[in-house]
Amino acid sequence: MKPLRFEITNPILLLVAEELFIRYRERTKKRGKYFFRGTKVRKMIPVVSIVGRSDSGKTTLIEKLVRQLVDRGYRVATIKHDVHGFDIDHEGKDSWRHKKAGACISIISSPWKIGIVEDVEKDHTLAEIRERYVRDVDIILSEGYKGNHHPKIEVFRAAMNHELLCSREDNLLAIASDLSVDLGVPCVDINDVALLADIIERDILSACG
Numbered sequence: 001m002k003p004l005r006f007e008i009t010n011p012i013l014l015l016v017a018e019e020l021f022i023r024y025r026e027r028t029k030k031r032g033k034y035f036f037r038g039t040k041v042r043k044m045i046p047v048v049s050i051v052g053r054s055d056s057g058k059t060t061l062i063e064k065l066v067r068q069l070v071d072r073g074y075r076v077a078t079i080k081h082d083v084h085g086f087d088i089d090h091e092g093k094d095s096w097r098h099k100k101a102g103a104c105i106s107i108i109s110s111p112w113k114i115g116i117v118e119d120v121e122k123d124h125t126l127a128e129i130r131e132r133y134v135r136d137v138d139i140i141l142s143e144g145y146k147g148n149h150h151p152k153i154e155v156f157r158a159a160m161n162h163e164l165l166c167s168r169e170d171n172l173l174a175i176a177s178d179l180s181v182d183l184g185v186p187c188v189d190i191n192d193v194a195l196l197a198d199i200i201e202r203d204i205l206s207a208c209g
Contacts, residue, residue, distance in 0.1 A: 043208070044208075045077075045130055045134055045137060045138070045139065045140055046138075046139050046140070046150075046151075046204045046205065046207075046208050047126050047130065047139075047140045047141075047142060047148075047150040047151070048139065048140070048141055048142070048150065048151050048152070048153060048173065048200055048204060049126070049141075049142045049143075049144070049145045049146065049148060049150050049151070049152045049153070050062050050065070050141060050142065050143050050152075050153050050155065051144065051145070051146040051152050051153070051154050051155070051165055051166060052154050052155035052156060052165065053160055053162055053165065055160075056155040056156065056157055056160055057155050057157065057190065058143050058144075058155050059143060061153075061155055061176055061190070061193070061196075062078060062141055062143055064193040065141060065193060065196060065197060065200070066078065066141065068193050068194060068196075068197040069138075069139065069197055069200070069201075072197065072201070074138040074139060074205065075136065075137040075138045075139075076137060076138070076139055076140075076141060077134050077137040077139070077140045077141070078140070078141050078142070078143070079126065079129055079134075079140060079141075079142040079143070079145075080142070080143045080144065081142065081143065081144030081145050082144075089106070089117055094108075095107075095108045095115075095117070099117055104118065104119045105117070105118045105119070106118075116133075125148065126140070126142055126145055126148050126150060138205065138208075139200070139204065139205060146165050146166065146170075149171060150171065151171050151172075151173040151203070151204060152166055152170065152171055152172050152173055153172075153173055153174045153175070153176055153196060153200075154166050154172060154174075154175050154176070155176050155177070155190065156175055156176070156177040156179075156181060157177065157178050157190070158177075158178055158179045159178075164181070164183070167183060168183055168184045168185055172185050173185065173186075173199065173200075173203060173204075174186040174187070174188055174196060174199050175187045175188065176188055176189075176190045176196060177189070177190055178190050186199055
């Protein structure tokens with residue numbers, strides 16, 4: 001019998017489904033069954049993706065949202081999607097030499113931060129990255145990943161002279177723009193970061209309890 005597969009796009013229903021799944025996993029664990037690796041049941045961390053065309057101001061908006069949410073007492077993680085690949089190590093440095101010699105994972109650690117460079121065989125989804133790497137935060141803000149099912153805020157500027165990438169059906173939470181756009185979701189002035197944070201707090205963080 002094939003497993004039943006379906007996709008939930010409504011952010012509130014998604015959070016409820018994730019919570020029910022966590023409770024199910026906790027019950028099966030008590031009976032000695034482990035649905036996932038490990039024994040610790042963790043609360044599902046909500047994700048909000050900041051999407052938009054190149055040079056629309058996604059990074060700037062994320063910077064402002066991170067500061068705004070941190071000032072409100074939330075712990076924030078960010079994930080940046082780079083379809084072109086990247087290199088954060090420096091040629092000639094010890095960790096670079098470890099990786100160049102053939103290490104599939106190279107970790108550099110200090111008393112203040114840890115950096116990991118790991119070979120992967122595919123482009124991981126936000127859910128996979130969250131499950132594998134993200135701990136002890138209240139929310140994840142991602143830059144890019146416009147094709148995912150998580151709630152999205154699209155950055156849209158009149159000067160870009162393009163149509164929006166997302167619609168309400170794409171789980172669009174809000175639009176951050178320099179003009180008025182009517183898509184049935186809040187359209188917020190791109191500089192009104194406090195209001196965008198209010199929407200995230202009300203519709204996403206409050207729903208997570």
